[in-house]
Amino acid sequence: MTKPPKSKPLLRDADKPVRSRPRKPRDPTQPNLPLDPMPARIEPCLALLKSKPPKGREWVYEIKWDGYRLAVHIEPTGVRILTRGGHDWTPRFPTIEQAAKQLPVATAILDGEAVVLDEQGRSDFGLLQQSLGGRGGTKTSRNSVLFAFDLLYFDGHDLTRMDLSERRHILEDLMEGATGAIRISEEIDADGGQLLASACEHGLEGIIAKRRDAPYRSGRAGDWLKIKCLQSDSFFVVGYEKSGAARGQIGSLLLAARTGNDLVYVGSVGAGFKERDVLELRNMMDKITRKTPALEYNGQRKAVVWLQPTLIAEIEYRAWTDDGKLRHASYKGLREVQDNAAVCEIE
Template sequence: MTKPPRKKSQPLLRETDAPIRSSPRKPRDPAQPQLPFDPMPDRIEPCLALLKQRPPSGSEWIYEIKWDGYRVAVHIKPNSVRIITRGGHDWTDRFPAIADAARKLGVGTAILDGEAVVLDHEGRSDFGALQRSLGGRGGKKASAEAILYAFDLLYFDGHDLTNMELSGRRHLLEDLIGESEGAIRVSQEVEADGATLLAAACEHGLEGIIAKHRDSTYRSGRLGDWLKIKCVQSESFAIVGYELSTAARGGIGSLLLGAYQGDAFVYVGSVGTGFKEKDAIELRRLLDTLKTKRAPVGVDKKGVVLVQPTLIAEIEFRAWTDDGKLRHASYKGLREVQDNAAIFKLDE
């Protein structure tokens, strides 16, 4: 795959390859004020990207590739590293290569915001491969293949950076990580027009792009400072049942999907493609433990097996039909509870 152009890092802190350390390089001038250290937070709620159909234009926006994995924060202290999922769970032991790379960054304290991913042979993030490397939903395996694409620096060397503008935070991040191709890499800012970059991303089979306002501070929640523009729509839906098949692997012909409308589930269609054999067999095992006679949604199909809406599936699709069903849907994998994935909500 042809990689998008990469913006060369501009070192902000130093002109040397020596690691960044907390100790001062020369005695402090007593006449200068002493900057107080900010307490390192146990957790920072992530800034989330708002979905848009088209990328914004203008010099105030920067663009990155959208990575498809698990959102994590890497907390680094002098004697410890913690990798925290979006849902607040400690997954340090699940991502050993990332944790080891974090210990070797040579920084006293830091919090990196990024996406843990597994890459395919063309360098694209593969959510299904990440899931399998972790042992599937509910699995306890450590992923030796997972790497981190870091795209923000929230705390550094004793100082809270969330009130600094994004462009400044990125300078510090790039200077800290450099152009590493190891287990922690910088998600590169791409100098391109948003529409041109989106077209290139879609041509190369990527999920989409992220646009970020370069002067924005880091604000938790989905407030519009960050935008996501996808090549193919991808959302999380509850599995509410399945159709049996004697021909399909695992005996699943298709999964029945539900979304929220208000406080209730509604049926939004089915998905019958995208399963690998191992995925389908494990899915059937999990679903058969969740069978129910009480329909979680109104399903206009006969001969289906209904299940409690406990499992959350990530589904790619092209569009919605006029009657509110998914078009050209494809299964990507199950979301973890620890990932804090939100079931898609329809407009009321």
């Protein structure tokens, strides 16, 4: 059984605890509202990447989870679990489906992140992919947990026009005491800089900043911001360099980002691979080889096998070099087509 996340050290410093704001009791005299039709799908609100946390009392923070974004639809006919791209992955998350059925609500849409936790309680993207059978796999993940961070629809009412603070109030009531496959992503009322430093110290991916008074708006409207301890983005795999000494003969992967309608070479990655990654990659890459590169390439690498730009890899890196290449890159895994991952765009 996966251990619960060890979040307590993150919520306090040497002097005083940092906690979520206390919830106010719900008003029993609140009038009943007319019912809203339940939407088949809501495009997710996405976070803009920033280098530093914003300042001001209008911002509140959460831990950034490293997994797959999911929307859990609880309906009278059952539960649907949709990926960010709108694909139905209900059969792949049976424990989350069962946990959703146990929630005390007739209709709801939860917004959250499905993760697999390591022994330290940190989300691990590689472990999640392994539990699903890798990219294109068909396994069911029975050790994944959904950390719910928003509630978009509740008991016949559309909540997207409400402020985040109001949506969180209802979500916290709904999720009170939940410790199974669906848990609440804790809201942390703290100094953003201190929280980011603490998150990085504990080996987490970063933090999310959200405006308290913002409605739920689809796309990257700037109401949500993400600040990472290490940078990571998604890139096309456009080729690989052969190596007779490496497992699967893969010395490194050649990566590309978008620039307008074209692709641009941004360097390679030769670190972070596990044995199962190499075998999976080689099996897929052998099916998409091509004779010429899919972009302009002036590099000096030898024994390069060029590929159709269909595989999208999640890459962690420290910085960009002056000539537009990734520095200290490390492979994290392949993104699913259904996850609708956005490939990094550069000028």
